Amino acid sequence: MDHQALSQRLDTLIAALLEQKRRELNAGRKKVRVVVTGDNFSSLPAAMLSLAALDGAGFQLLVTFSHSACISGLKHAYADKIDSTCVGALYCDQQPTADADYSSLFLPALSTNSLSKIALGIRDNVASSWAFHxxxxxxxxxxxxxxxxxxxxxxxxxxxxxSRLAEYVTTLEQYGIVIAGKKIPAASQKLLTLSDILTFSGDAGLRVARHTLITPAARDEIRRQNITIIQEP
Known part of the structure; x- marks a missing residue:
């Protein structure tokens, strides 16, 4: 047997052993569907912390990449990190099917495009399709x-x-989607949304900075709750 043929047989054997080990590792694990969207590389470190935590907690990750993540190179960056961190992760590019098996869906650093489409009920990309599935x-x-x-x-x-993006975030929450890592609104922020009002608690009134834009839905909720707005100088 020549050297090239031997090398090919060894590669095949190693791949088979790794696949067997992966199947054994994933047996009985709850599956988390992960859909990576967008082209923003700065979100990669934070997203990988979440994925590593899920993997470490015993979940099997089924990772799917959006078209934008593929063409931007974000898929390659994620794959390098996932392969070295999440030993049980699998890559799955299929669209949702009736028999798709998973216990939860995770959308790390959801792109503005996919956020908008989910909020508007448009199901023409991978993230919105899996979200509504x-x-x-x-x-x-x-x-x-x-x-x-x-x-x-x-x-x-x-x-x-x-303002529109903030309303979209609120819409996702109304669907029942959990938005993790939201910042608590500060008095100096320039945009006040329905979500901010729904999470507000206090009897002394809500203090807002000058020139703060209050969305229409937030104004309706302010009137409904009879909240006093105190404008900062």
Whole structure:
């Protein structure tokens, strides 16, 4: 047997052993579907901490990448980290099916595009398809926000667009999607949303900075709860 043939047989044997080990490791584990979206590399470290925690807690990760994550190179960056950190993870590119088996759905650093589509009920990309597949089956959905939604002032987006994105986040929460890692609104923030009002508690009134934009839904809830707005100088 020549050297090349021997090398190929060894590669095949190693691959088979690794696959067997992966099947043994994943036997009986609850499956978490992970859908990676967007093209923002800065969110990778935080997302990997979450994935490593899930893997360490005994969950099997079924990782799917959106089109934007594939063409931007984000898929390759994630795969390198996942392969070295989450030993039981598998990559699955299929669309949702009736017999898809998973116990929860995780959307790390959900892209602005996918956030908008889920909020509007548009099911034409991988993230929105899996989100509604899970919601229709009462499977828990957890999402973290991308840097554009977490750091509103640094985006350069006009306030009306920020307001719309904030309303989309609230819509996802109304669907039953858990938004993890949301920042608590500060008195100096420039945008006040329905979600901020729903989480507000206090008898002394709500203090807001000058020129703060209050979304229409937030104003309705302020009136409903009879909350006093105190404008900071």
């Amino acid at each position: 899970a919601l229709n089956r009462r499977i828990k959905v957890i999402a973290t926000l991308n840097p554009e939604c977490l750091n509103r002032e640094a985006t350069g987006f006009p306030l009306p667009l920020l």
